[in-house]
Amino acid sequence: MEASYLINRPDNEIVKNATTDILKRSDALKFHTGLPEYRPTPLFRLPDLALKYNVGDIYIKxxxxxxxxxxxxxxxxxYAISELLKENPNLETFCTATDxxxxxxxxxGATRFEKRSVVFVPGDTTLQRMKCIEKEGARVEKVQGNYDDACAVAEKACKENGWELVQDMAWEGYEKIPADIMAGYLSLFREMEDSIHTLPDSRADVVFMQAGVxxxxxxxxxYYLNRYGARRPRIVTVEPLEADGIFASFTSGQLTTSTGNATTIMAGLNCGTPSLGAWDILKNGVDVALKIPDHYARRAVRxxxxxxxxxxxxxxxxxxAGGLAGFLAVMSEKNLEPVRKVLxxxxxxxxxxxxxxxxxxxxxxxxxxTTGESTEKK
Ligand SMILES: Cc1ncc(COP(=O)(O)O)c(C=O)c1O
Structure with a gap:
């Protein structure tokens, strides 16, 4: 099976909407650095991997x-839970759907603030993933169906029980909390830029980012549009072949749900419908959308x-390893030559x-x- 690509011609403008207003105003890094558990995560250089693929340098955070x-x-x-508690300290239970x-x-996050959590997972979630969530203090419930089905169940349960939905996926009318979650992710990029500038000849030319919602x-x-405008690094999204909501949205020119069969080992990326807040930004700031078969993910992990x-x-x-998996596809497949060129x-x-x-x-x-293959069906 081969990867597929779509070349986008972004206008590099940040749309003005509820999500980007929050992203512009928030300073989640200030909040994160105040947490006793906070440490910046490391950024490594992989010069031998760069040599192998004949590129200048490879960095990985x-x-x-x-x-x-x-x-x-x-x-x-x-960060999103802390913002919710700022508004209403009496909230007791936070709920989400997740893979x-x-x-x-x-x-x-809920346990940190001495609150409760309920987490709904899709039907194919492994026991090990469920146990890891339970260990952090949540009640975990399996839903018959995929990630989108789990999201619908979580939303309904919140309405029925008065719980607060903390979903990392936005839709019309549910934008603030997913925007706060994205604001929390910005800390990672701010941290990374600080460390990348301390490395010799340090600039990223191309960034590969794996995508679920x-x-x-x-x-x-x-982050890159806001800081560099059109002089930003070139940006690639990478999705599983069978969970390609962003690729499908680029293909149709509007937010679209994947028609794939949601079978992939990349569990965190196994999402059918893109987040509204994310799509509005991606469509103006991504150069290439890729979807890749699982064997590249296995190769990247190895x-x-x-x-x-x-x-x-x-x-x-x-x-x-999804970002690297996308790069491996770009560097290996003959039909991806136009991608190498545009990037x-x-x-x-x-x-x-x-x-x-x-x-x-x-x-x-x-x-x-151990085997180079995974027999796990997801
Ligand atoms: C490890 C990992 N990487 C990337 C992603 C993708 O994030 P998003 O769903 O915001 O695209 C996820 C989502 O769960 C994930 O678990």
Whole structure:
């Protein structure tokens, strides 16, 4: 199976709406740096991987070190919960739907403020992911259906029980909380730019960002557009072949749900419908949308775990390594030559990835590194 691409011609304008107003006004990094658990996550250089693919330099930010949660998602959830509690300190229960990492983050955020959480997960969520969420203090319930179905169940349960929905996905009329979550993700990009400028010849030319509902990539695109305008790094979104809501939206020119079969090992990216707040930013700031088969995710996990030469080992899960997986597809497939051209990937390009999780599902991860394949059906 091959990857597919779509070349976008963005106008590099940040749309004015409820989401971008919040992103412009917020200072989540100030909030995060005040948390006792806060440490900036490391940014590593992988010169031997860069040599292997004949590019200038490769940087990777390792979010497995974030708040002890093994993924970046805590940044968004804890900030959004803190904003909600500022408005109403009496809120007692926070609820969400998740394919793993966001649910764990909401549970952690709620427990931090001595509040309760209820987390709904799609039917194919592994026991291990459910246990990780429970460990942070949440009640976890499995829903018959996919991620979109779990979102609908969570929304209904909130209405019926008076719980507060903390969803990382926006739709018409539900924009503030997902925007606060994106504002939380901005801390990662602000941190990273500070560290990248301390490295020699440091600038990112191309950034590959993996996408589920697109809130993470949307925050990244907002960050670069806001800071650099049209002189920003070139931006690529990467999705699973069968969960391609952003790719489908670029294809149709408007927010569109994927018609894929939602089968992928990239559990965190297994989302059908893009977030409204994210899509409005992505459409104006992304150069290329990619969708890739799972074998690139497996290869990316292995590239990072079994590094060439003196590069350091990085533990990155199937979704965490999604950005690198997209790069591997671009550098390997003949039919992706136009992508290499439009991104202007040359031997002096600096490429940036964000490993958004560590081995969040140890069973799948171990299968990938021991056999090179995962038999896990997701
Ligand atoms: C590890 C990881 N990376 C990336 C993403 C994608 O984030 P978003 O859904 O905001 O696109 C997720 C989402 O759950 C994730 O768990």
């Amino acid at each position: 390792d979010e497995s070190h974030r708040f002890g949660l093994n993924a970046f998602k805590g940044l968004g959830a804890v 793993g990492n966001h649910g764990r983050a909401v549970a952690w 697109g809130s993470f990539a949307g925050a990244g695109a907002f 590239e990072l775990f079994f590094p060439d030469g003196c590069d350091r080992r990085i533990i990155s899960g199937e979704s965490g 202007n990937i040359t031997k002096s390009s600096n490429i940036l990835f964000i490993s958004t999780e560590g081995d969040t599902d140890k069973t799948v991860f171990n299968e990938i590194i």
